[in-house]
Amino acid sequence: MTTDSQPLSIGLFGLFRSLLSRELSVAIRSPGQWLNPILFFIIVITLFPLGVGPGPNTLSIIAPGIIWVSALLSVMLSLQSLFYDDLHNGSLEQFVLSAQPLSVVVLAKVFAWWLLGGLPLLLVSPLLAILMHLPDSAIPVLMLSLLLGTLTLILVGAIGAALTATVGNGGGILMSLLVLPLTVPVLIFGSGAVQAAAMQMPVGGHLSLLVALLALALSLAPLATAAALRVAVSAG
Amino acid sequence: MFKWIHLFGSSPFVYRAASWLAPVFGFGAAVCILVGLYLGLVVAPADYEQGDSYRIIFVHVPSAWMSMFVYMVMATSSAVFLIWRMKLADIVAWASAPIGASFTLIALVSGAFWGKPMWGTYWIWDARLTSELLLLFIYLGYMALRSSIEQPQTAARAAAILAVVGVVNIPIIHFSVEWWNTLHQPATISKLDKPSMHISMLRPLLLMVAGFQLLYFHQLMVRVKTGILQREGRTAWVAELVANNRV
Amino acid sequence: MTTDTTNNDAGFESLEALDITVWRGDTLLLDRIKLQAKAGEVTQIAGANGSGKTTLLRVLCGAALADEGEVLWCGVPLSKQRDTFNERLLHIGHRPGVHAQLTAVENLQLACKMGNGVISEIDSVLNALAILPIADIPAGHLSAGQQRRVALARLALMPHTRCWVLDEPLTALDQQGRDWVANQLQAHSERGGVTVLTTHQPLSKNLSGPIYSLDDWVDAK
Amino acid sequence: MTPKRKQRLLLVAAMLVGVSVAVIFLLKAFNSNIMLFQSPSDIIAGKVKEGSRFRIGGMVVEGSVERGDTGLTTQFQLTDTANKVPVIYEGILPDLFSEGQGIVAMGSLDSSGLFVATEVLAKHDENYMPPEVADALKKAGKMPGTAANYGGSTVVNP
Numbered sequence: 001m002t003t004d005s006q007p008l009s010i011g012l013f014g015l016f017r018s019l020l021s022r023e024l025s026v027a028i029r030s031p032g033q034w035l036n037p038i039l040f041f042i043i044v045i046t047l048f049p050l051g052v053g054p055g056p057n058t059l060s061i062i063a064p065g066i067i068w069v070s071a072l073l074s075v076m077l078s079l080q081s082l083f084y085d086d087l088h089n090g091s092l093e094q095f096v097l098s099a100q101p102l103s104v105v106v107l108a109k110v111f112a113w114w115l116l117g118g119l120p121l122l123l124v125s126p127l128l129a130i131l132m133h134l135p136d137s138a139i140p141v142l143m144l145s146l147l148l149g150t151l152t153l154i155l156v157g158a159i160g161a162a163l164t165a166t167v168g169n170g171g172g173i174l175m176s177l178l179v180l181p182l183t184v185p186v187l188i189f190g191s192g193a194v195q196a197a198a199m200q201m202p203v204g205g206h207l208s209l210l211v212a213l214l215a216l217a218l219s220l221a222p223l224a225t226a227a228a229l230r231v232a233v234s235a236g
Numbered sequence: 237m238f239k240w241i242h243l244f245g246s247s248p249f250v251y252r253a254a255s256w257l258a259p260v261f262g263f264g265a266a267v268c269i270l271v272g273l274y275l276g277l278v279v280a281p282a283d284y285e286q287g288d289s290y291r292i293i294f295v296h297v298p299s300a301w302m303s304m305f306v307y308m309v310m311a312t313s314s315a316v317f318l319i320w321r322m323k324l325a326d327i328v329a330w331a332s333a334p335i336g337a338s339f340t341l342i343a344l345v346s347g348a349f350w351g352k353p354m355w356g357t358y359w360i361w362d363a364r365l366t367s368e369l370l371l372l373f374i375y376l377g378y379m380a381l382r383s384s385i386e387q388p389q390t391a392a393r394a395a396a397i398l399a400v401v402g403v404v405n406i407p408i409i410h411f412s413v414e415w416w417n418t419l420h421q422p423a424t425i426s427k428l429d430k431p432s433m434h435i436s437m438l439r440p441l442l443l444m445v446a447g448f449q450l451l452y453f454h455q456l457m458v459r460v461k462t463g464i465l466q467r468e469g470r471t472a473w474v475a476e477l478v479a480n481n482r483v
Numbered sequence: 484m485t486t487d488t489t490n491n492d493a494g495f496e497s498l499e500a501l502d503i504t505v506w507r508g509d510t511l512l513l514d515r516i517k518l519q520a521k522a523g524e525v526t527q528i529a530g531a532n533g534s535g536k537t538t539l540l541r542v543l544c545g546a547a548l549a550d551e552g553e554v555l556w557c558g559v560p561l562s563k564q565r566d567t568f569n570e571r572l573l574h575i576g577h578r579p580g581v582h583a584q585l586t587a588v589e590n591l592q593l594a595c596k597m598g599n600g601v602i603s604e605i606d607s608v609l610n611a612l613a614i615l616p617i618a619d620i621p622a623g624h625l626s627a628g629q630q631r632r633v634a635l636a637r638l639a640l641m642p643h644t645r646c647w648v649l650d651e652p653l654t655a656l657d658q659q660g661r662d663w664v665a666n667q668l669q670a671h672s673e674r675g676g677v678t679v680l681t682t683h684q685p686l687s688k689n690l691s692g693p694i695y696s697l698d699d700w701v702d703a704k
Numbered sequence: 705m706t707p708k709r710k711q712r713l714l715l716v717a718a719m720l721v722g723v724s725v726a727v728i729f730l731l732k733a734f735n736s737n738i739m740l741f742q743s744p745s746d747i748i749a750g751k752v753k754e755g756s757r758f759r760i761g762g763m764v765v766e767g768s769v770e771r772g773d774t775g776l777t778t779q780f781q782l783t784d785t786a787n788k789v790p791v792i793y794e795g796i797l798p799d800l801f802s803e804g805q806g807i808v809a810m811g812s813l814d815s816s817g818l819f820v821a822t823e824v825l826a827k828h829d830e831n832y833m834p835p836e837v838a839d840a841l842k843k844a845g846k847m848p849g850t851a852a853n854y855g856g857s858t859v860v861n862p
Contacts (some may be wrong), residue, residue: 010596012711018596022585029584029621061757090578093546094779098597099570100707101715161399163394167384178398181373181403185412192416199758205736212407213728219722224401227318228394231445234547236391236538246801360825387508390546470509566708 003117015100016108023112026085032070034116035079041121044070056133063132064142064194068187071146073120075153078117080172082109083160087232092165096233103222106229110151110158110222118150134198141197141207148210149190155217156182162228166235185213248473250324250465258457261450276440283437289353292346294440298448300343300364303371306336307454311403314396324460325469326392329399330382330460335373336453337360343368348451363414370409374402388467496522496557498677502544503552505535515552518695525646525678525690526669529699532701536681537577537650544574544648556646573598573644575652579634580691583623587614587633591640597663600640604668608639628655633695635660643645645670649680666689744789747813754813760789760821761808769803776837782807782819793821800826 010018027034048066049059086092095105125146129139160179164171193206276294282289310332317325346367348358361364377391378398385391433441490530498552505513512535518562519527530536535571541547543554543562554561556568576612581590588605595602609615612632645669653661665687668678672690735808744762752758762782769780776795780803781788792810801807801824811821 010599012714015596017684018593022589022593025589026582026584057755085582085584087580089575090580090584091582093574093576093578094580094594097544097546097569097572097574099566099599099710100597103715116666131743142473147845157395163381164384164397168388168392172386174380177373177380178377179376181370181409182401185405185408187414199756200753201742201758202736204734208733210410210730212726212733214723215726216408219719219726220327221403223719224397227398231390231393231397234393234541235385236385236541236547354798354800356796389550570708 007156012101012104016104018077018109019105019108020112021068023109024115024123027112027116033081034078034120036125038120040077040152041070041074042124046131049131060133060135063129064138064191066132066197067125067128067142068145068149068191068194071125071150071184072153072180072187075117075150076157076176077190079113079154079179080175082113082158083165083229083232087165088102088226092229093233095143096230098117102229104142106158106162106225107218110154110225113158114154116184116211118154120147121150122146134194134234137200138197140195141203144193144207145190145193145210148207148214149186152186152210152214152217153183155214155221156186158225159221162232165220165229165232166210187211189213247324247464247468247471254457254461254464258454258461261454261457265447265450265454268443268450272440274444275350275443276437278444280437280440281434287353289350290437292350293437295446296343296346296350297441298445299346300337300368301445302448302452303336303340303343303368305449306332306339306407307371307375307399307403310336311399314399316401318393326396327460327463328456329396329469330392331463333375333379333382335455335459337372337379339448339452340368340372340375343344344372362418365472367410367413370413371406374406378402455469485543496675496677497555498646498679499541499555499558500539501553502553503554505540505542505547506550511562513549513697516695516697518693520679522675522677523672524692525587525672525680525686525693527686527694528679528681528686528697529694530681534685536697540648540650540679540681541576542644544572545569546576556658568646569704571598571645572648573637573641574648575634575637576678577650580633581622581630581633584621585619586621586695587625587636590633591636594637598637598641599643600637601642602640602642605636607654608636611639611658612636613659628657628660628673629666631655633662635664638664638671642670642674647676647678647680647697649678650679651683653682653684662687666678743784744787745784747789747817747819748787752813754815756808757812758820760791760812761806762789763806764801764803766803781793782809789819791818791819791821793824795824798826799823 045066048062052058083092086095095102123145124225125142126139129142134142157175157179160175160182164175165179167174189206189209193203193210196203196206239276272294277291280291282288305459310329313325313328315334317329344365347368351360351362352358360400378395381398382391382395385394500516502681503513503516504511516539518526518528526697528536528539536636538547542549545554556564556571561568580594581587585593587609591600591605591609592602594600595605606615606618609618612635614629614632617629622633625681631652631654638647652664656664661684668680669687669689671678678692719746720859742760743756744760746752747760761783762784765781765783765788769778771778777792778794778797779792781789783788783789793810793811805826808825809819809821810823811819855859
C-alpha cells in the first residue's frame, strides 16, 4: 500500500524520550507521588529495631531481608497509581489508539517511575544499612542488587497496575495480591546476594540471576502490560 | 478438515457433551480413588524408614500434581481465549481456578500433616511446600481479580492475561524457591526410567493420580455447565432447557 | 506533510459498522447497529443520554470491543489493520486525553509526537482558539471550555488524519468555539475525510451527512 | 521495508536480545555455583568468620552423637567425608535425625571452632520401600542414600 510509506516523524527512541520527559514533568508537579514511597521505605525500616530489639547481632542477621522486603512494599505502594491518571483523563485511550507501539509507552512510564521510586531507595540504602548494622562490605552489593531488583519489580508491578487499573476501591491491595507472589524470585536473589555478601560468600551467582530476571522482565513484561492496558481502556 | 472444531464454539453442543461426560468421569474417579485407597491404605506395606506416615503420599502427591496440571489447563485455555476469543476457553479457565486452588490447598494441608512425623513440625519452609503456597496465592489472585472487575468481558480478558503471566513466572518461582531451600527430597516419580518406589506402593499411587485427574474432569464438566448457563442465560436454547426442566 | 500519498484513496474511504451488538451486563445496550460514514460527509449519531452513543463511538474507533459485529475501515476489519487505521484516526473521546498537570502546550506537543502532528503550528492554533495567553498554565487550572479547546486543537494540528471520531466536540464551547470547530469539520470534509460525531447542538448548515438516531433503534426493539 | 515494519522488527529484535541475555546470565549463574550452605571443609579452610551466622551441611558422623545429661542438648560431628566439625544443639531433633544421616544446621561458630546450631533440619531421601526390601538392599550393600554410598558431593549439592 502506498500509504504505508508515510514516514514516521519520530523514532522509537525519540518517542521514549518525549514520554519520559512528560512523566518527569508530571512528577515534579506532584512531589507526593514519589516522596511518600521513599519516606515509607525509611520509616518501615526504622520500625524493625523498635519491634525486634536493638541488638546489633539480631539486626545484622535480618537486615538484608528487612531492607529488601521494605523496598518491595514501597515499590508496590507507589505503583498503584502508575496508570490511574492516564486512564481517567483519557491519555491512555490516546496511547492505545495511536500508531506508536504501546510497549514503548509502557517502558517509558516504567523507567520514569524507576527514576522517581527506585533510584531514591538505592541512594538512601547505605544509610539504612548502617542503621541496621549490616557489615560495610555488603553495602556495594546491596546497592547493586537494589539497582537490578527495583527495575525488575517495577516492570512486573506495572503488569499488576495495568490489570487492576479499572478496579476502583481496593485496587491497590488487589494489585499487591496479584504481584507479590510473582516478585518472590527477585526477593530471594536480591536479599540472597546481600546475605551472601554479609557472610563473605561469593555473590556472582545471585547477581547473574538478578540480571537474568531483569533482562527477561524487560523483554516480556511490557508486552503483558500493554495487553492489560488495552483491556483497561476497552472497559471505558 | 477441522470442521469439528467449530462444534466447540457451539454452546448447546458443549453443554450436552458436558452433561454426558460429567457422570462418566465421576464414576471413573470414584472407582480409581476407592481402589487406590484400598490398595494404598490396606494392601501396601509400611515404609522401611517412615513407617505408616508415608501413606499420606497417596493424597499429597496426586493433589500436588493436579495443582500444577490444572494451572497448565487454565493458562493454556486463557491463551486460547486471548488469541482466538473463544468463549468456551474462558469458561474452562474460569471453571478450573477454584478446582485448582482446592487441589493446592489439599496438597498444602496433607504436606503439613506429613511434615509433622517427618520433620517434627507441621510447617517448614521447604521448597516444595513454599512453591505450593505461592501457587495457592496465584490462584487466589486470579479469582480475586476476576471477581473485582464488574464487566464480565473485561474481567475475563484481564484474568486471562494474569494466568498467562503466571505460567511464565511459575517455573521461575519454582526454581528460585528450590535454590532458596534445597532440603526437600527430589521428585519421586519424575525419574521415569527407574522409579525409586517399590511397585506395591507405586501401583496405588498411580491409581490415585488417575482418580484425581478424573475427579478434576468431573468437576470441570459440572462447572463448565454452570458457566455456560450463566453466560448464555439470555438465549433461546437455555430458555427451552429451563422450560423442559432439563437443567 | 505527505498529503499527496494519503490523498490517493481520498473519496473512497469509509468507516462502516456491521451489526454492532454490545451488552452491558444483562441489558442490551446496542442492538445490531449498522451505519456507514462516507468520505466528505459528517455522520452524526443522535440519541438520548444513556442510549449508548459514547459506547458506539468507542467501538467505532477500536477502543472498545463489541460483543458481536464488526467495524470496517475501507472494507477491511479494524482488527486486521490496527496500525494502518490508527495512523489515520483522530479520536477525541468523552475523556479527551488532556493531563491536568501538564500545560496546553505540553499536552499538544506529546499528542503531535505520538500522532505525527505539526508541532510548529501549536502556537498559531492556540491563538486561533483564543487560549494562547493561558497556554503555560497546567490544564487542570483551566475551565471546562478551555480544556475542551486544548483537546480540539488536535483537529487543526493533524490534518493528515483521515477518520475523525469525535464525542460531543461542541460541549462547553461558546459560539466562537463552535464556529471554529465547524470550520475544521468543513475543511476536513473538503479534504475528503470521514467524520463521525455525536452532539446535542445543531451543526452548521454547510456540513452535510446522514444522522443516525439510536433512539429509533430503541423504538424498533 | 516500510518504517512501520522496520519499527516492529526492531522491537522483536530487542526482545530476542533481552531473552538471550537472560539465558546467558542464567547459564553464568549455574556455572558460578551458588552455595546455600557451607561444608565442613569450607569451615576448616577458614572461609567463615567467627560469630557470623550461616548454614552448614553434612553427614552426622557414625558414633559421634552424645546426648547431654541435662535436658535436650546434643553434641555430634558433621562431615563431608574430608573434614569434621563439632556441632552442639539444644532442642528437639527431627525424627529422621540419626547417625549417618545428611543434615543441615543453622547457627554460628564460637571461638573454639564449635558450631552452635539454633536449628537442625534432616534431609530424607527419595526412596520409598517396605522394610524387608530395605533390609535386603542393606545386606547387599546397595541401599541408596545411606552412609555406604553417601558421597560428600551429594551432601554439598543436594
